[in-house]
Amino acid sequence: MFFKLAISIKNINVKGLFIVWERLGGEGKMSCHTEKKTKVSEKSQLKVLLMGNPNVGKSVIFSKLTGMNVIASNYTGTTVSYTKGEITIRDSKGTLIDVPGIYSLKTTSPAEEVAVNMLENENADAIICVIDATNLERNLYLALQLKKKNIPLVFAINLNDVAIKQGIQIDIDALEKELSAPVVSTVAIRNKGLRQLLDKVLEVTGINTSNSYEDESSDDELWKRAGDIARNVQSIRQSEPTFLEKMGDATLKPFPGIPIGFLVIALLLGVVVGGGKGIRGGLLLPLLNNYYVPFVEGIVSRFVSEGLLYNVLVGEYGVLIKGIEWPFALVLPYVFLFYVSLSFLEDSGYLPRLGVLVDGILKKVGLNGGNVIPIIMGYGCAVPAILGTRAATSKKERIIVASVVSLSVPCVAQTGAFISLLGEQSVITLIAVYLISFFGMLSGGLIINKIIPGKTDPILLEIPNLLMPDIKSLIKKITIRTKHFMVEAEIPMVLAIAFAALVVETGALDWAARFIEPFVGGWLGLPKEATLGLILGILRRELAVLPLLDLDLSTIQLLVASVVSLFYLPCLSVVAVLIKEFGLKIALTISIFTLVTAFLAGGMINQLANIISLFL
Amino acid sequence: MNTVLSNIKKSTDCIIEKLPAIGLLNSLGLRKGTMISSMTIQPFGGPVVIRIGRRSVALSRDIAEKIEVRQVG
Numbered sequence: 001m002f003f004k005l006a007i008s009i010k011n012i013n014v015k016g017l018f019i020v021w022e023r024l025g026g027e028g029k030m031s032c033h034t035e036k037k038t039k040v041s042e043k044s045q046l047k048v049l050l051m052g053n054p055n056v057g058k059s060v061i062f063s064k065l066t067g068m069n070v071i072a073s074n075y076t077g078t079t080v081s082y083t084k085g086e087i088t089i090r091d092s093k094g095t096l097i098d099v100p101g102i103y104s105l106k107t108t109s110p111a112e113e114v115a116v117n118m119l120e121n122e123n124a125d126a127i128i129c130v131i132d133a134t135n136l137e138r139n140l141y142l143a144l145q146l147k148k149k150n151i152p153l154v155f156a157i158n159l160n161d162v163a164i165k166q167g168i169q170i171d172i173d174a175l176e177k178e179l180s181a182p183v184v185s186t187v188a189i190r191n192k193g194l195r196q197l198l199d200k201v202l203e204v205t206g207i208n209t210s211n212s213y214e215d216e217s218s219d220d221e222l223w224k225r226a227g228d229i230a231r232n233v234q235s236i237r238q239s240e241p242t243f244l245e246k247m248g249d250a251t252l253k254p255f256p257g258i259p260i261g262f263l264v265i266a267l268l269l270g271v272v273v274g275g276g277k278g279i280r281g282g283l284l285l286p287l288l289n290n291y292y293v294p295f296v297e298g299i300v301s302r303f304v305s306e307g308l309l310y311n312v313l314v315g316e317y318g319v320l321i322k323g324i325e326w327p328f329a330l331v332l333p334y335v336f337l338f339y340v341s342l343s344f345l346e347d348s349g350y351l352p353r354l355g356v357l358v359d360g361i362l363k364k365v366g367l368n369g370g371n372v373i374p375i376i377m378g379y380g381c382a383v384p385a386i387l388g389t390r391a392a393t394s395k396k397e398r399i400i401v402a403s404v405v406s407l408s409v410p411c412v413a414q415t416g417a418f419i420s421l422l423g424e425q426s427v428i429t430l431i432a433v434y435l436i437s438f439f440g441m442l443s444g445g446l447i448i449n450k451i452i453p454g455k456t457d458p459i460l461l462e463i464p465n466l467l468m469p470d471i472k473s474l475i476k477k478i479t480i481r482t483k484h485f486m487v488e489a490e491i492p493m494v495l496a497i498a499f500a501a502l503v504v505e506t507g508a509l510d511w512a513a514r515f516i517e518p519f520v521g522g523w524l525g526l527p528k529e530a531t532l533g534l535i536l537g538i539l540r541r542e543l544a545v546l547p548l549l550d551l552d553l554s555t556i557q558l559l560v561a562s563v564v565s566l567f568y569l570p571c572l573s574v575v576a577v578l579i580k581e582f583g584l585k586i587a588l589t590i591s592i593f594t595l596v597t598a599f600l601a602g603g604m605i606n607q608l609a610n611i612i613s614l615f616l
Numbered sequence: 617m618n619t620v621l622s623n624i625k626k627s628t629d630c631i632i633e634k635l636p637a638i639g640l641l642n643s644l645g646l647r648k649g650t651m652i653s654s655m656t657i658q659p660f661g662g663p664v665v666i667r668i669g670r671r672s673v674a675l676s677r678d679i680a681e682k683i684e685v686r687q688v689g
Contacts, residue, residue: 103643135671138645166670223647252665252672253656356674360660369663369674393640458676459663460640 046094048087048201049118051146052130053139054101055464057158060188060473061130062098065198069480070098072473073346074464075373077101077391080111082118089198097122100391103138105145111390119149125205126152128197133163133170133185134465136234140226143179144217152204155183156197161190162465166245167237175233189470248466251353261357264350272337276416277423279333288329296320308505317501317547323494326546331489332482334416335380339481342380347469347477351376352461359459365442366449368459371401375441378405380412380481382574386581393457399586400448400456402578406570407594408440410541413489417545418562426555433562440567440597488573489540496536496543503532523599524560525606527551533565540571556609564602569595617687622664622680624654630685644673652685 050058054076063070066085072078079100087096099118100111107113119127129146131139146153157170176183182200186193217225241249251257297314304310313320345351351373359369371392378385382405389398410418422430449456503509513520513528520526520534529551537544544565553561569575569591578587618633632650635641645668646652655665655672664680665672675683 103640106639106643108640135669137669138671141643141645168670219642220647223645249655249672254659257656352674356658356663356665358662359674359676360658360662363661363676368676458678459674460638460644460676460679461663461674462644463665463672463674 046089046092046125046201046205047122048094048096049122049124049127049151050096050098050130051115051119051127051142052101053103053132053135053142054462056101056130056132056139057188058101058130059098061128061156061158061186061194061197062096064188064191064194066096069476071477071480074349074467074469075346075352076462076464077109077111077370077373077388078346080114080387080390082114087198089202092202094125096128097124102142104142109391109393119146124151126154126201128154128156128201130156130158133157133160134166134168136168136170137226137230140229141223144222144226147179147181153179153181154197154200154204155179155181156186156188156193157183158186158188159465160185161187161192162467165242167239169235169237171233171235175229178229178233189473244466244468248349248353248463251350251466252356252463254357257353257357261354264345264354268341268345271341272334272412272415273419275337276334277419279337280329280420284329284333288325292324293321311505312498312501315501315505316550317497317504319494319498319501322497322546323490326497326542327486327489327493330420330546331413331416331542332486334419335412335485336478336482338380338412338415339478339485342376343474343477343481344469345376347467347474349464349466352463353466355461356459356463362445363456363458365445366400366452366456367397367404367445368456370459370461371397374401375405375409378409378411379415381485382406382409382411382570383577385409386574386577389581394454396449396452396454397456399452399582400445402582403448403590403593404441404444406574406578406590407444407567407597408437410437410566411571413485413540413542414545414565417542421545421548422558422562426558429555429559429562432559433566436563436601437566440601444597489542492539493543496539500532500536500547503535504529523603523606524564525610526557526561527553530561533561534568537565537568538572541565541568544568556606560602560606560609563605564598567594567598567601569598618684619687620681621652621654621666621675621683621685622657622677624685624687626654626656628687629653629689630687632683633686634684636679636682638679641679645669646673646683651688 050062052058055074055078057072059070059072059079062068062083062085063072065087068083068085070079070083077100079098081100083098085096085098087094097118099115102112102115105116107116127146129143131143143155157172157175160170163170170185172183172185182204184193184197184200186197188194251260300310300314300320304313312318352370355369355372358372362368362371374385374388377388385405386402389401392398392401418430418433422433509528509532513531516531517528520528520531524530529547532547533544536547545562548561575587575591578590624630630652632646632648632652635646635648650668652666652668655667657664661677663674663676665674
């Protein structure tokens, strides 16, 4: 079990601060526990690589075979690093490695380099080459390239159910002959064909393939052969396009694609903001205030007399009260509903379509449509968003997306906090904050695009099939992400609240506030308690906002405080990821950039409001 | 008649005659002689979406301008 935990460090989807630091210190090496284990496996266990074109279902196969949960989505570039997991074939144990998808052995992005390096350096005993049945010819081209490597191969013809629905029939036996290697038809998401796939792996690993296949064919010859094989083994029945195929095309056209895009975003907002407010106000807050708070206060007052300790536990910033209220009642509903919506969109294959529609606009700020995916992920959490940029082909793009997400995209926890702060008092301020966020994204992108030399690669993006998400996989994905938030948020949140309680109750805040009063009070026009948000906000983004609750701020103060916390330093985990991905210098530059923007924007709004009020 | 991909009206079939040396184009299956059809052209200088085989690929207009094609049918 510990082995499984430790290896998941390699997995991009695990984004804890602890893990990030561990990787920083270890130069990407695995922890000592894992190393021992892999050394053993190098000698006696089978090592199997999962390879194939992007978005053919490798990560789904990996999750099903190893029981480990890696995030799989319906677009290219979900997997940007490798994950190792343990498999059992009959009685023997082996290691399965999920690697990023590639179109050919010539790499174009950091994620693809990982895949080709694994192929060259891992000395795998076998490769499972996953092939998308709905796109046979192009997938066969990579298959033929892999064959040249003389490593035993087994082919999985995945997504065969979708192919059959589209009228494509593949003759598995004929394909087996053409490729002179085992071919298994699979529907990974429903666990079909996977056991057979492993059996075949065991069969081929004994076979000595060295020198059995001398191949000097050129690229053109490989393409020709891929085309010939595809024609020989598949029969396509020209049928009326399915509903999803029609929808897939419609969502790509400016009309009705753009109206549909607005509808999707409106729906997303409705579900997250409306639904979140409903769960919070209708269920969680009443539960908390009517049952939990009286209960806890009752217990504490029995053992602790009024005073410092009492206040730290259940006072204004009481750990036992706010430590539950903030993460679970105020933030969790939004986190949960955001991940429900995001996971659905990811698995449907809609996001790249949205990218195509907005590419023209993004081009003006040095980005391309493909970058929409990490930016949308950033509305959940910036850590996977920044790691996700590894699928981008130029470093410039990666830095722009990372900066823009760090600067101006509020994570879902912060969104929850904003809604709690502004939703009741001033919906207009809430909308204003998101408009400013959007404006900040565009102008931030524009500026960085000008500063950083080089150019962004133009969009060149494969559009996946539009699919109906599989409910079981969806539930699993939402559970992983929500659970991850709860684990990740709770400890820093409790520590931060304890710190806040101590600072307030001991009077340390009053002492510190004297020094920063000219800045916080004068320039930003905020009360001294806002300092708390600025201190805690270094830890997590939502903590820059939550201490402002119950302060009775004016509308202008609310706007200023929200804008400062929006642009303020990205949280500690994000800074760590920035260092890991781009180095200390760039990470520091981005952090300072966000800090300066925050105080500049917030202060300017306050000063402007002061001037205007003189004339009113 | 030869023209460039960005000038093709939507839903017309064409065959690629000449294309720039971008590795990813090749890997996505766009090669000399490949039959493709144009699906849509996005507004605001956005990409051209083409259909190759049964799959759609979005190509920036800069790239599409460099792909010479011959219309068929």
